[in-house]
Amino acid sequence: MTASAAYEREYRQWVARSSFAALHARASQNLDAAVQAKRPDLVASALDGLSVCYHYRGAVTLLEGDDFGWRDVQCGYLANVYALRLRIPLMTPMGSTRREDPNFVVRTTVLLGLARLFRIPLDERLIREWLAPRFDAEKLAGDVPAGRLILATLFGLEGPVAADALRRDRGACIKAQDAWPKRPTETAPLGVLDVEMSLAHPAEATFSFDEIAYAPTEDDAVILAMTAYHEWND
Secondary structure, eight states: OOOOHHHHHHHHHHHHTTHHHHHHHHHHHHHHHHHHTTOHHHHHHHHHHHHHHHHHHHHHHHHTTOTTHHHHHHHHHHHHHHHHHHHGGGOOTTTOTGGGSHHHHHHHHHHHHHHHHHTOHHHHHHHHHHHGGGOOHHHHHTTOOTTHHHHHHHHTOOSSOOHHHHHHHHHHHHTTTTOSSOOGGGSTTTTTOOHHHHHHOGGGSSSOOTTOOOOOOOOHHHHHHHHHHHHHHO
């Protein structure tokens, strides 16, 4: 299986426009200011921007046949995990509505799938604990069934599932890009990386992760956010 032509074009064009440099500079500047102001909510938002940078660039690097792209994807994942860590204490009943909308739950399910793929048990427990009372594959798919199987596989609900069924579900997602809630493939890097296949049938995944250790690309802004998180929560 290969990435869809539409998503491959989108990711490649994003990188070719030098969008990485522009978004990274803006997100890094915002993150530094947010750390200085001790605003975990704004730090989390800046981490979201950094994660997009690394997920897109990593996926394109993998499309070019360079396994080093996994390092960037891991960095995007790390930014997302710390964004979630920073947001969880802010999710009080009064202020949690926006961050518990179906699209956010879908994105967090993708994050869980990456935690399982990268074999990070501590992150998996954290994400699953937050996600469990909010996860319902049918509700998250809404009126369009496309994506239900991918979501269930990322979460780990499904038993043995045929590779062809996952391929069909991914194909259906690609055709339902206007659906609400958004399909899991709308969350980078799932537009290109078939993480669900990597979990269920690793030998049939587009890009093999088996030989790559967990060693995220080092990014000063992400490290600053991680350091601030631990200082604020000691």
